[in-house]
Amino acid sequence: MQGKQAKIVSPTQERAILGYLATTRYPTRDRVMFLLSMKAGLRAKAMASLTWAMVTDAQGQVAEVLHVPNRASKGKTGGRTIPLHPDLQAMLVTLQTARGDMATPERPILFSERGGGLSAATVRLWFHRLSTSLKMDGCSSYSGRRTFMTRAARVAGRGESPGRAGACRPYQPGHDAALHRGRYGG
Numbered sequence: 001m002q003g004k005q006a007k008i009v010s011p012t013q014e015r016a017i018l019g020y021l022a023t024t025r026y027p028t029r030d031r032v033m034f035l036l037s038m039k040a041g042l043r044a045k046a047m048a049s050l051t052w053a054m055v056t057d058a059q060g061q062v063a064e065v066l067h068v069p070n071r072a073s074k075g076k077t078g079g080r081t082i083p084l085h086p087d088l089q090a091m092l093v094t095l096q097t098a099r100g101d102m103a104t105p106e107r108p109i110l111f112s113e114r115g116g117g118l119s120a121a122t123v124r125l126w127f128h129r130l131s132t133s134l135k136m137d138g139c140s141s142y143s144g145r146r147t148f149m150t151r152a153a154r155v156a157g158r159g160e161s162p163g164r165a166g167a168c169r170p171y172q173p174g175h176d177a178a179l180h181r182g183r184y185g186g
Helices: 011-021 027-040 044-049 086-102 120-133 143-157 177-184
Strands: 065-068 080-083
Touching: 011 027, 011 120, 027 044, 027 086, 027 120, 027 143, 044 120, 120 143
Parallel strands: none
Antiparallel strands: 065 080
16 A cells, blocks of 8 residues: 555545444544544544643643654654644543543543553554445545645645634645655645
8 A cells, every 4th residue: 555645534534434433432532532633634543642731721721732742753853732622622621620630731632442542553453444444445544634724725825724713824844844744745
């Protein structure tokens, strides 16, 4: 499969996936995982590394931004702050409420059945199983990120903000954007 790009997820497919995820064993966690890819453009490694401290403010409430430190991103200088899309922010609030005492700052956002966090490999496998069960050939854990970057590049070309309405959001895909503009439609 080397050399193949992950497919972009259409708005219709996105709605279908979110509808399907509402029927899973952990619907809120699963929708958060999908939205972290689609609405924040995170890689599997970053998703697996997220803790509640990275998405909450000083009072412990879900903030308007997501802080991805270097240790949670690819490379040594990948740390960045990403404004949260309203859909992702709302789903994080729902998950935080559902998790109750388990949503402490040091705990992972994405949890396993045994209560620990998920590994990057497990996140990639989850996306593979999702795309297989929905018969979405060519989709992978990178499809949401690629969709996010494509949409962001198109919106940036129109001079709009790709995230929160009215927020100033620089295009920060987490790698040298100049090397990838052709791939993402920018």
